[in-house]
């Protein structure tokens with residue numbers, strides 16, 4: 252994994268919109284690094300995702316375009332892009348809203364999610380994907396490190412955000428049919444998270460019936476199908492009801508809260524779909 256470092260004298264970055272001071276590292280991906288930075292004008296903290304200008308297959312300019320498009324839809328699960336630019340000869344960057352830890356790290360910290368937290372995460376990640384599909388994009392790299400919780404000092408602490416749009420592909424264009432799938436293409440994404448069988452054995456332990464139904468349903472989707480988000484949502488609700496789970500219980504990562512104060516999930520899921528959506532990623536570039 253390439254480790255990207257900001258060199259000496261590069262901890263202050265100026266764009267036409269503002270001046271930012273890099274203060275720490277938040278994460279390391281396979282294509283770049285994410286730092287926290289402070290906007291000098293108001294001392295607000297943001298995240299800055301950087302990618303070397305020598306990257307063989309640059310992904311950040313594409314990610315910046317996707318973020319711009321996503322910001323048009325005011326989904327509570329998207330992060331706002333604040334600024335972007337590049338340091339000549341060194342790296343390019345996007346500055347985005349700072350969120351909390353990713354779901355992989357959160358789970359390592361709390362050791363095991365309760366069923367209520369797992370189902371709540373299921374509903375919110377489903378809503379995030381639905382919103383992404385609503386604006387015509389496929390993510391193609393869905394995995395726990397690409398979802399983050401909000402920050403402890405903010406109202407969004409119980410909200411799940413979707414991140415990392417470097418592999419996103421536009422599949423629905425305004426006024427046009429969805430793109431025709433190619434006959435063959437290389438695998439995109441992270442193989443670790445791609446096995447249906449792995450998920451199947453995991454879910455055997457709890458909510459087997461509903462999770463099995465969801466997995467079978469996802470597997471049956473064809474390129475061009477509009478996924479039935481309501482169907483999946485109601486399977487999760489059914490699992491909660493069978494196991495008498497309170498979906499409004501505080502998530503595991505917030506010991507102090509009495510209940511979940513993120514947006515009400517049923518309201519969130521009730522948003523009607525207006526755009527053409529496809530789900531299956533295997534046949535697309």
Ligand SMILES: Nc1ncnc2c1ncn2[C@@H]1O[C@H](COP(=O)(O)OP(=O)(O)OP(=O)(O)O)[C@@H](O)[C@H]1O
Nearest residue numbers: 277278280281282283285298348349350353396415
């Ligand atoms: N806005 C943000 N606020 C807080 N932390 C963030 C933010 N964006 C990214 N991170 C942290 O940095 C990590 C890596 O970010 P991201 O997935 O965007 O990078 P990447 O290089 O595309 O990673 P990969 O290609 O390996 O999936 C995330 O898992 C998260 O922990």
